[in-house]
Amino acid sequence: MAGLFCVLCLTYTQKLNSQHTLTITEIHYNSDSTRNTGDWFELYNYGSADIDISLFRIRDSSATGLYLVPSGTILGAQQYLVFCSDLSRFDAHYSISNRMGNLGYGLNNKSDGIRIFDASNNLILEVFYTDSLPWPPGADGYGRTLEIINTSLDPSLPENWRTGCVLGSPGTAFTPCTSETLVVSEINYKSSPLHDAGDWFEIRNIGSTSVDIGNFRVRDNKNENMYQIPSNTILAPQASLVVFDNPTKFNNQFPWVTNKTGPFFFNLSGGGDCIRLYNANDKVIFSICYDDDDPWSELPDGNGYTLEADTNFSFSRDVNHHNSWFAGCPKGSPGVKFNPDCNSSIESVSTFPFIIYPNPTRDYFRIDSELSTLQTVTMIDMHGKISLLQSANDVYNVQSYPAGVYIIAIDSNHQKYYCRITILP
Numbered sequence: 001m002a003g004l005f006c007v008l009c010l011t012y013t014q015k016l017n018s019q020h021t022l023t024i025t026e027i028h029y030n031s032d033s034t035r036n037t038g039d040w041f042e043l044y045n046y047g048s049a050d051i052d053i054s055l056f057r058i059r060d061s062s063a064t065g066l067y068l069v070p071s072g073t074i075l076g077a078q079q080y081l082v083f084c085s086d087l088s089r090f091d092a093h094y095s096i097s098n099r100m101g102n103l104g105y106g107l108n109n110k111s112d113g114i115r116i117f118d119a120s121n122n123l124i125l126e127v128f129y130t131d132s133l134p135w136p137p138g139a140d141g142y143g144r145t146l147e148i149i150n151t152s153l154d155p156s157l158p159e160n161w162r163t164g165c166v167l168g169s170p171g172t173a174f175t176p177c178t179s180e181t182l183v184v185s186e187i188n189y190k191s192s193p194l195h196d197a198g199d200w201f202e203i204r205n206i207g208s209t210s211v212d213i214g215n216f217r218v219r220d221n222k223n224e225n226m227y228q229i230p231s232n233t234i235l236a237p238q239a240s241l242v243v244f245d246n247p248t249k250f251n252n253q254f255p256w257v258t259n260k261t262g263p264f265f266f267n268l269s270g271g272g273d274c275i276r277l278y279n280a281n282d283k284v285i286f287s288i289c290y291d292d293d294d295p296w297s298e299l300p301d302g303n304g305y306t307l308e309a310d311t312n313f314s315f316s317r318d319v320n321h322h323n324s325w326f327a328g329c330p331k332g333s334p335g336v337k338f339n340p341d342c343n344s345s346i347e348s349v350s351t352f353p354f355i356i357y358p359n360p361t362r363d364y365f366r367i368d369s370e371l372s373t374l375q376t377v378t379m380i381d382m383h384g385k386i387s388l389l390q391s392a393n394d395v396y397n398v399q400s401y402p403a404g405v406y407i408i409a410i411d412s413n414h415q416k417y418y419c420r421i422t423i424l425p
Helices: 087-091 247-253
Strands: 009-014 022-028 040-045 057-059 066-068 080-084 111-117 123-130 144-148 161-166 182-188 200-205 217-219 226-228 240-244 273-278 284-290 305-308 326-330 354-357 364-369 376-380 386-388 395-397 404-412 415-423
Touching (some): 080 087, 354 415
Antiparallel strands (some): 009 123, 022 144, 040 080, 057 066, 057 111, 144 161, 182 305, 200 240, 217 226, 217 273, 364 395, 376 386, 376 404, 404 415
16 A cells, blocks of 8 residues: 555546547556455546447556457447456456456556557557545545546546545446445544544444444554454444544543544544544445645644534545535534534633624624734634634724634634634625
């Protein structure tokens, strides 16, 4: 497995003659070790006419990797064809007929290319990749594939790719990940020093039936880091289980949480990490990779908040995309669904030596402070987007902000204070 956040980076050059309407729509270049399908990629004919790809040549980046497409191979209009490095491994996981191989070579986990030449040896399509950002995480050894979002858009753009489901969808268009009913719904990877609960995350059953998750395993981005859930652990529909690393720290902050298990003996990285769920047969069933830098919310990075997703789960979402996660409440909401009211006053995070008025407001507010200095005042929406507010004669203008609930974060003398404010329509 490549290093943390080793993800697919593509530069794409497409040279198409008028008779060729081909593109690459899915790539599986690095399997999770528990579901090794071999390397494969998916070719799609997005045109309205069939294409005879007999004797087309498929090469990698090397001078030796070469696969010759058999004679009589027709790729129909709007049809897919999967090319496999190892048919025996592929067929052990999938039951599709529109696949061929063996390629005779694999796709490199670090960087490689997929180059397609027609029967006259003219280059018609090529894709080169490396394992670097800003391409979507989760495809580099964490069980998922890389799926194109829109075949009519430029496939060289990172925003036109997403991580697909565990095992992907070879031979068909992307379909929602309806089998992924056990999900990670909240992550606390770096607590505030004032409220240190250690590292923890929440597993939620978003399905309609109870699941026995006894002997299921959880891992971070390293295969050797593993925690096994105790036997006979039943997770009812919409119920959750919190997995923690430090019982003393967690219980001090959340003595009322009973739906919990631990400790796991590894740490979630404050610089970005992955969390993977495995069934009792030790096969990966879910994975999420997060980051602590923009465009991900920076509030969970030691600022007292968690990453939340449990109110935002749909089977078609990309769980590795930053828009699928938002900053939750101060200290988080372990074991229960996210409540936008945060179940208690945000002012309780710390003594609040300020008066903010008017609140609610439509266009401005003022801050009266018992303290002598205010270093910075920032506005934070419920998705964790942060904006620095500028004061004009102690008046903070918020006319440009949409109506909703926001957090006002105030830095004063190296101490942080938080207050909720409502902007009216």
